[in-house]
Amino acid sequence: MLFTHKFQTPFPLLPSPLVHCITNSVTCETVANSVLYIGGKPIMTEDTRDFSDLYEQVGGVLINIGHLSEEKETAMILAIEEAKIRNVPIVVDNVGVSSSRIRKEVANRLLSLDPTVVKGNVSEMRTLCNLASHGKGVDAAEEDQNLSAMKELEEGLLALARKHPNTCFLATGPSDLVVYQSQVVLLQNGIEALDQFTGTGDVVGALIATLLGSGVDVLQSVLQAVSYFNLCGEKALEIVQNEAKIASIREETLNQLSLLKQNESWQNDIRGDWL
Numbered sequence: 562m563l564f565t566h567k568f569q570t571p572f573p574l575l576p577s578p579l580v581h582c583i584t585n586s587v588t589c590e591t592v593a594n595s596v597l598y599i600g601g602k603p604i605m606t607e608d609t610r611d612f613s614d615l616y617e618q619v620g621g622v623l624i625n626i627g628h629l630s631e632e633k634e635t636a637m638i639l640a641i642e643e644a645k646i647r648n649v650p651i652v653v654d655n656v657g658v659s660s661s662r663i664r665k666e667v668a669n670r671l672l673s674l675d676p677t678v679v680k681g682n683v684s685e686m687r688t689l690c691n692l693a694s695h696g697k698g699v700d701a702a703e704e705d706q707n708l709s710a711m712k713e714l715e716e717g718l719l720a721l722a723r724k725h726p727n728t729c730f731l732a733t734g735p736s737d738l739v740v741y742q743s744q745v746v747l748l749q750n751g752i753e754a755l756d757q758f759t760g761t762g763d764v765v766g767a768l769i770a771t772l773l774g775s776g777v778d779v780l781q782s783v784l785q786a787v788s789y790f791n792l793c794g795e796k797a798l799e800i801v802q803n804e805a806k807i808a809s810i811r812e813e814t815l816n817q818l819s820l821l822k823q824n825e826s827w828q829n830d831i832r833g834d835w836l
C-alpha cells in the first residue's frame with residue numbers, strides 16, 4: 562500500500578554532514594561509501610584521542626556493535642557522550658545482539674544513554690525487548706518474522722519507547738517496524754535478496770545517521786532512509802533481472818544509492834503506513 566502521508570525528499574543533503582562511524586570491519590568500506598553515495602562525508606575512527614577535535618565537525622554518529630572489543634566499547638560510550646554534549650544525533654545498530662550475553666550487556670548500556678535511533682533486525686530487536694529470539698549470529702530468523710511475532714515485537718517496542726521517549730526504534734526484515742513514542746509505522750518496500758548479502762542493515766544504519774546529520778527530523782530520517790535503501794534494492798532487481806545474481810544485485814543496489822535520488826519523486830513509491 563502506498564503511504565497516505567506525503568514525503569518531501571531530503572536530497573540533496575545540504576550542508577553535507579560529517580558522519581562519525583564506529584562499525585564492523587566486515588562492511589566498513591561499504592558503510593563509508595554508502596554515506597558518500599547519498600551525499601554525506603564519513604569518518605571511521607575508534608581512537609578516542611581523535612574525538613574532542615573531531616566532534617567540532619561531526620553532524621551524525623553511527624555506532625554498530627558488529628565487531629566488539631573492550632576498547633571499542635569504551636570508544637562507543639565516549640563517542641555517544643561527546644555527541645550528547647553537542648546535541649549530535651546518534652544511531653546504535655545492535656548487530657548480533659541475540660547471539661551473546663556480552664553483546665546484550667553492551668546494547669543495554671548503549672540504550673541507557675538514550676541514543677536518537679536504536680535499530681536491529683527483528684530477531685535482534687526481540688532480544689532488546691527481552692522476548693525469545695531465534696536470531697543466528699548476525700542474521701534474523703524466519704520464525705521471528707511471522708504476524709504474531711511481529712505483533713509481540715510491536716508491543717515490546719512500545720514498552721521500550723515508553724521508557725525511552727527520545728529514542729526511535731527500528732526493527733528491519735521483510736517488513737520494517739518503526740516505533741517512536743506512541744507512533745507505529747510498518748514499511749513495506751524491499752526485495753528478499755537484501756537479506757542474502759551481508760551489511761544491508763549496516764548500510765541502513767549509516768543512511769539514517771547521514772539524514773539525521775543533515776538536519777532531517779528523527780521519524781522522517783528513519784522512514785526515508787529505510788525506504789530509500791529498499792527502493793534502491795527494488796530498482797537493482799529491475800535492472801539485474803535475476804534474483805539469483807546476488808552479487809550483481811548488491812553492486813546495483815549500491816549504484817542506486819547515488820542514482821535514485823536524482824528522480825525527484827522517488828519518495829512517491831514508498832509503501833507502508835501508520836498502524
Ligand SMILES: Nc1ncnc2c1ncn2[C@@H]1O[C@H](COP(=O)(O)OP(=O)(O)OP(=O)(O)O)[C@@H](O)[C@H]1O
Pocket residue numbers: 656681682683699700701733734735736737750751752753754755756758759760761762763764765787790791
Ligand atoms: N525478506 C525481505 N524482503 C524485503 N526487504 C528485506 C527483506 N529482508 C531484509 N530486507 C531489507 O533489507 C534491509 C536490511 O534488513 P535486515 O533485517 O536484513 O538487516 P540486518 O540483518 O541487520 O543486516 P546485516 O546484519 O546483514 O547488516 C532493510 O532495509 C530491510 O527492509
Ligand SMILES: Cc1ncsc1CCO
Pocket residue numbers: 585587588627628656657699759760762763
Ligand atoms: C557477518 C558479520 N559479523 C560481524 S558484523 C557482520 C556484518 C553484518 O553486520
Ligand SMILES: [Mg+2]
Pocket residue numbers: 682699700701755756757761762
Ligand atoms: Mg539480514
